[in-house]
Amino acid sequence: MRKPEFIYVSYIETTPEKLWEALTSSEFTKRYWWGTSVVSDWKVGSPFKLVMNGTTTDDGEVLEVDPPRRLSYSFHHVLNERAKQEQPSRVTFVLEPHGKLVKLTLTHEGFAPDSVVLDGISQGWPAILSSLKSLLESGTALAIPLSCMAG
Amino acid sequence: MSKPEFVYTTYIETTPEQLWHALTSGDFTERYWFGHRVASDWEIGSPYKFAKQGKTTIGGKVLAFEPPKRLSYSWDNLSPDLKHERSSRVTFDLEPRGKVVKLTVTHDNLDEGGKTFRDISGGWPMVIASLKSLLETGRPLPSGISANTAQEHTNA
Numbered sequence: 001m002r003k004p005e006f007i008y009v010s011y012i013e014t015t016p017e018k019l020w021e022a023l024t025s026s027e028f029t030k031r032y033w034w035g036t037s038v039v040s041d042w043k044v045g046s047p048f049k050l051v052m053n054g055t056t057t058d059d060g061e062v063l064e065v066d067p068p069r070r071l072s073y074s075f076h077h078v079l080n081e082r083a084k085q086e087q088p089s090r091v092t093f094v095l096e097p098h099g100k101l102v103k104l105t106l107t108h109e110g111f112a113p114d115s116v117v118l119d120g121i122s123q124g125w126p127a128i129l130s131s132l133k134s135l136l137e138s139g140t141a142l143a144i145p146l147s148c149m150a151g
Numbered sequence: 152m153s154k155p156e157f158v159y160t161t162y163i164e165t166t167p168e169q170l171w172h173a174l175t176s177g178d179f180t181e182r183y184w185f186g187h188r189v190a191s192d193w194e195i196g197s198p199y200k201f202a203k204q205g206k207t208t209i210g211g212k213v214l215a216f217e218p219p220k221r222l223s224y225s226w227d228n229l230s231p232d233l234k235h236e237r238s239s240r241v242t243f244d245l246e247p248r249g250k251v252v253k254l255t256v257t258h259d260n261l262d263e264g265g266k267t268f269r270d271i272s273g274g275w276p277m278v279i280a281s282l283k284s285l286l287e288t289g290r291p292l293p294s295g296i297s298a299n300t301a302q303e304h305t306n307a
Contacts, residue, residue: 009276010161011292013284100293130162133280138288144162145249 005109006122010129012102014136016095019102020068022132023093026051032131032141040073048073055079060088070094075108075117083117104129123149155268156259159275163252165286167219167245170252173282174222174243183281183291191224199224211238220245226258228267236265254279 012019022028026037033050036057040048042065049059060074072092077083089110096103106125111118127149131142163170173179177188184201187208191199193216201209211225223242228234239260246253256275261268281292 009273011277011280013292126160127162130283133283134164134287137284138164140164142162142164142251143249144251148248148253 003109004111004113004115004118005107006118006125007108008106008125008129010104010133011098012104012133012136013100014102016068016097016102018136019095019104020071022136023071024067032135033128034144034146042071060091063090064092068095077117077120080116080120083120086112086115086117089115089117089121120149154259155261155263156257157261157268157272157275158258159256159279161254161279161283162248163254163283163286164250165252167247167252169286170245170254171219171222173286175218179285183285184278185281214240215242226267228270233267233270236262236267239267239271 014022022032024038024040024042026039029036029038034052036050036052038048039051040046040062042062044062044065046062047059048062050057057079058075058077060076062073064070064072070093072090074088075091076088077086087110089108092107092109094105094107096105106129108118108121108125127142127144131144135141165173173183175189175191175193177190180187180189180201186203187201188203189199189201191197191213193199193213195213195216197213199211199213200207207229209226209228211227213224215221215223221242221244223240226239226241228236237260239258239262242257242259244253244255244257246255256279258271258275261271277292285291
């Protein structure tokens, strides 16, 4: 049986340093992540949270910080009744320079079978990372309607 | 046990018509698909092929052609080490989402543990990333990629 995990790879014309900032700066994430701020002091063991319009949607703990190469945090959804009962999962970003590009590999793993969080993030990450690529390459994030993410 | 398939979704600031053109025009694919030109008359059942510098690398038949929503073709890699693998299938689904198009690439009917599966899993993210860059910025991704990465996409 296939492991319940989500992996997404993209190639972005940027530098590892800029991409690192885009993943860890709340001012930056707000621009491409439907207004979501990523909040942490990015020390291993420190809390991490995602805040959208003043409401925390997900929280966790910083697991690995190796700028500008590798970032990992635990991920626990806190809004949806069913999703918040699930065990925390784990998000890892790996940044690898390829000439003038950066290969970004996102791995989101550690889900229980039949996880509703896995369904949600499988819809969300491609949109978020597509918008991130657009912002870094063209200076403008994508206007993907959030309503399109449901179902 | 389910057959292995590879699914990749991205969102591109373009129109379904422009994206359709980018997927079916040889002049266009040559720019973002690292030199690979697609050619077909795009009738259902007709042959199509990808060729780089005149050498055919991928071939197959057109399975679905519903502009600007769905394109599907069979996928035979013609390189000697992959000829023995079964014919697989590629499907592109284009869905408008506001001012953006959601593109889903599904590559299925793959051999369990086959080399094609490994190659295309590495290749599609690179090809689609370059396609997105070309449509949004007017430039495909730069060719300054490592030989190893270039090899991956050649086979996808």
